Amino acid sequence: MNNNALSASGIDIDALVKNMLSPECISNPYPVYKQLRAHAPVNGLLDYPPGTVPGVDTPYPAWVVTRYEDVDYVLRNPEIFSSEDPMQANSSAPSLMLVNHDRPRHTALRNLAKMAFTPKRIHDDIVDRLRIDIIKIIDAGVNSEMDFMVDVAGVIPALVMTYLMGLPREDYKLLVRWANAFMVSSDFTPEERQSCNVELFHYFVAKVEKRYSDIAAGVKVSDDLMTAFINAEYEGDVLSKEEVILFCITLVVAGAETTTYFIGNLMGVMLEDPTWFSKLKEDRSLIRPFMEECLRRDGPPQRLFRLVLQDCEISGQAIKAGDWIAFFMAAANHDESVFPEPEKFIIGRKNIAKHVTFGRGIHHCLGAPLARVEAEIMLNVILDKCDGIKGSLAASRRQSGGLLAYGFSTLPVELVAKKA
Numbered sequence: 464m465n466n467n468a469l470s471a472s473g474i475d476i477d478a479l480v481k482n483m484l485s486p487e488c489i490s491n492p493y494p495v496y497k498q499l500r501a502h503a504p505v506n507g508l509l510d511y512p513p514g515t516v517p518g519v520d521t522p523y524p525a526w527v528v529t530r531y532e533d534v535d536y537v538l539r540n541p542e543i544f545s546s547e548d549p550m551q552a553n554s555s556a557p558s559l560m561l562v563n564h565d566r567p568r569h570t571a572l573r574n575l576a577k578m579a580f581t582p583k584r585i586h587d588d589i590v591d592r593l594r595i596d597i598i599k600i601i602d603a604g605v606n607s608e609m610d611f612m613v614d615v616a617g618v619i620p621a622l623v624m625t626y627l628m629g630l631p632r633e634d635y636k637l638l639v640r641w642a643n644a645f646m647v648s649s650d651f652t653p654e655e656r657q658s659c660n661v662e663l664f665h666y667f668v669a670k671v672e673k674r675y676s677d678i679a680a681g682v683k684v685s686d687d688l689m690t691a692f693i694n695a696e697y698e699g700d701v702l703s704k705e706e707v708i709l710f711c712i713t714l715v716v717a718g719a720e721t722t723t724y725f726i727g728n729l730m731g732v733m734l735e736d737p738t739w740f741s742k743l744k745e746d747r748s749l750i751r752p753f754m755e756e757c758l759r760r761d762g763p764p765q766r767l768f769r770l771v772l773q774d775c776e777i778s779g780q781a782i783k784a785g786d787w788i789a790f791f792m793a794a795a796n797h798d799e800s801v802f803p804e805p806e807k808f809i810i811g812r813k814n815i816a817k818h819v820t821f822g823r824g825i826h827h828c829l830g831a832p833l834a835r836v837e838a839e840i841m842l843n844v845i846l847d848k849c850d851g852i853k854g855s856l857a858a859s860r861r862q863s864g865g866l867l868a869y870g871f872s873t874l875p876v877e878l879v880a881k882k883a
Contacts, residue, residue, distance in 0.1 A: 476502065490863045496793065504526040504533065513647060514557065515550055515647065516556075520554045526782060533777050537777075539824050550768070575696075578696065586836055593622070600614065616874075646721075670689065731761065731871060734876065747843065752815070759812070764868065766791040766793070769787075802818075850881050
């Protein structure tokens with residue numbers, strides 16, 4: 464659809480939307496978001512939901528929604544904007560639980576997930592194991608240059624997935640690869656992406672089948688999240704075997720990839736302004752607001768898609784039933800009308816709770832508390848074990864494989880060991 468070619472300011476809107484998929488924009492999308500926020504939703508973005516395969520699947524033209532109030536409107540009205548993604552449903556990718564469901568099934572699934580994904584399981588059952596593992600990772604890497612994305616950020620979330628689901632520890636490397644391919648944010652060929660989707664699905668089919676058969680045979684099984692999903696019951700409802708498999712897949716692809724970028728972005732802020740290391744080391748109460756401002760300014764999740772179920776208007780633009788929209792949480796988090804000086808890193812913003820990095824309403828991310836726990840433990844361990852960090856953002860590189868996530872592909876850093 465033509466967006467009236469040139470805006471009043473002389474910007475070629477069609478070219479701007481097309482340019483959103485360029486490596487340059489993916490690496491630094493915020494200037495483009497700012498230009499787009501000056502306009503009502505514009506149409507024509509041809510991008511890919513998680514699990515779909517560029518070069519194989521055919522994207523639908525989507526309206527681009529970038530203003531905070533408009534993104535908030537989409538999030539708060541799931542009866543107008545459906546999460547049942549037809550593009551992903553027609554692809555080779557497994558459907559994501561909760562992410563790709565509407566009411567009433569979404570409500571039932573979320574209630575069942577809450578029975579399994581409890582605060583105790585998220586926090587108490589992993590904290591000690593994770594702290595020990597992070598200490599080992601940091602001790603092994605101090606006083607020498609490392610790629611933080613490979614050696615730390617890329618390891619922690621995948622390890623947590625192995626803890627939570629009772630998987631072999633060494634399989635964390637497989638989970639990292641599969642999540643990267645699924646989330647369309649790395650440089651994979653179409654054949655590699657499809658192969659990874661198939662491998663991921665069959666891996667969890669085998670693991671879940673084995674767990675069901677062990678339970679049926681009376682074999683003692685571990686009290687982990689996979690078992691909890693199998694046993695979850697809410698008002699007489701239970702998960703099918705296929706739904707258990709898909710929940711496991713959803714956690715891996717949504718949790719491992721996004722949290723990896725979140726952890727990397729936290730280190731990126733400390734390299735951008737080295738004074739943060741000493742501030743956080745001296746006052747640990749700053750860690751939580753530091754994390755929240757990073758989630759707002761540098762939050763990894765960039766956008767999601769919705770199918771429009773009924774005619775509506777967004778900022779005066781008529782949107783018809785059957786249309787496809789891409790709403791950008793990251794653009795909303797940089798809306799000057801809500802967050803003054805949005806490009807600046809300012810902790811203690813009074814309205815920081817308004818950031819929409821983890822969504823809102825019925826689709827607020829179930830794994831958000833887990834991501835925060837992982838990041839907080841990592842920061843505390845680094846602050847405990849190190850006296851400083853060395854590195855330059857000039858030596859880093861942001862991922863440019865897809866517009867779904869904002870984060871580093873490589874982040875060289877040296878962690879300076881604490882003096883004995």
